Amino acid sequence: MEPRLVLLSRGPELYSTRRLATEAERAGWMVDIIDPLALTIVVDEDGGRIFHKGWPVECEAVLPRIGYSITRRGVAIVRQFEQLGVIVLNSSQGILRSRDKLVACQMMAEKRVPVPITAHVGAWEDTDRAVRRVGGTPCVVKSTEGTHGSGVFLVNSFQQARQLVYQMLERGMRPLVQEYIEESHGSDVRALVVGGKVVASMRRKAHGSEFRSNFHLGGSVSKVDLTEEQESIAISATETLGLELAGVDMLDSSRGPLVLEVNSSPGLEGIEGATRENVAGRVAERLSYLYECIGSENKEADADTNESGPEKGRAY
Ligand SMILES: Nc1ncnc2c1ncn2[C@@H]1O[C@H](COP(=O)(O)OP(=O)(O)O)[C@@H](O)[C@H]1O
Numbered sequence: 001m002e003p004r005l006v007l008l009s010r011g012p013e014l015y016s017t018r019r020l021a022t023e024a025e026r027a028g029w030m031v032d033i034i035d036p037l038a039l040t041i042v043v044d045e046d047g048g049r050i051f052h053k054g055w056p057v058e059c060e061a062v063l064p065r066i067g068y069s070i071t072r073r074g075v076a077i078v079r080q081f082e083q084l085g086v087i088v089l090n091s092s093q094g095i096l097r098s099r100d101k102l103v104a105c106q107m108m109a110e111k112r113v114p115v116p117i118t119a120h121v122g123a124w125e126d127t128d129r130a131v132r133r134v135g136g137t138p139c140v141v142k143s144t145e146g147t148h149g150s151g152v153f154l155v156n157s158f159q160q161a162r163q164l165v166y167q168m169l170e171r172g173m174r175p176l177v178q179e180y181i182e183e184s185h186g187s188d189v190r191a192l193v194v195g196g197k198v199v200a201s202m203r204r205k206a207h208g209s210e211f212r213s214n215f216h217l218g219g220s221v222s223k224v225d226l227t228e229e230q231e232s233i234a235i236s237a238t239e240t241l242g243l244e245l246a247g248v249d250m251l252d253s254s255r256g257p258l259v260l261e262v263n264s265s266p267g268l269e270g271i272e273g274a275t276r277e278n279v280a281g282r283v284a285e286r287l288s289y290l291y292e293c294i295g296s297e298n299k300e301a302d303a304d305t306n307e308s309g310p311e312k313g314r315a316y
């Protein structure tokens with residue numbers, strides 16, 4: 001019987017969702033695209049189960065595409081699948097770490113993955129000191145949580161930095177003050193990492209006078225070959241956060257590549273278009289590989305005990 005894959009996504013029509021579903025089907029998976037918000041979790045002393053429209057969800061693997069606005073709810077669903085022993089790509093922990101720019105920076109810095117000098121400001125009165133620590137103005141002020149470039153500002157004065165920090169704290173956001181990597185000239189490099197390997201990479205260039213190179217802000221993309229250093233940094237960043245699938249954004253600085261951000265639900269449209277690489281196919285291959293690993297582990301376990309226990313990796 002074909003193994004079943006649940007693609008957790010709110011947008012079945014989105015390019016990435018469609019591509020992942022198509023390639024997984026091609027690799028022999030039976031794919032079900034389910035809106036994570038349409039799932040119900042029931043927990044009792046025997047553990048937990050997940051229901052969709054009243055029916056238990058049974059599958060061998062889950063591919064979460066959890067949008068920023070539903071991170072907490074989505075991660076709870078992913079965690080439940082993990083507890084059921086299903087293959088999950090990416091894990092709930094990995095998703096959470098990548099969604100918090102401060103946590104990601106802290107973890108990477110600990111593992112000596114190079115990152116821009118970043119300060120987390122707890123009180124707005126500390127803003128000037130933080131700006132000086134990251135090298136003065138211009139500098140970048142951003143929120144720990146955010147995507148598509150919203151909540152990322154280039155500031156030219158201490159007053160502007162104080163104002164932004166104040167406003168973010170007022171709104172319950174956690175502001176970061178970061179050194180501005182001017183040498184990168186509004187461009188960054190995105191490496192798509194799947195199963196510990198870089199499978200595609202592109203350069204993103206900001207549109208016009210914009211300094212943010214996000215695709216969603218009209219940035220242009222082109223294929224790029226990574227240096228060995230960039231490749232190994234991208235892989236280390238992904239490993240450090242515990243991700244199987246990641247879009248690692250790096251800036252070229254005068255002291256080498258710096259990891260700006262690691263995305264756990266990277267969009268595929270820009271990178272597949274720019275590089276002509278079948279990234280979704282590589283994700284499907286990785287899922288199949290992980291599934292086969294579980295199958296051979298089970299066979300070994302059966303041979304050891306000489307009896308057929310419940311299969312690992314099965315939801316129920
Ligand atoms: N410290 C920085 N120095 C130079 N450019 C930056 C810096 N921080 C962000 N940028 C630019 O802004 C874009 C968005 O910032 P990022 O931190 O990745 O936020 P988001 O999560 O919203 O994409 C980056 O892709 C990069 O082009």
Ligand SMILES: [Mg+2]
Nearest residue numbers: 148149249261
């Ligand atoms: Mg980004």
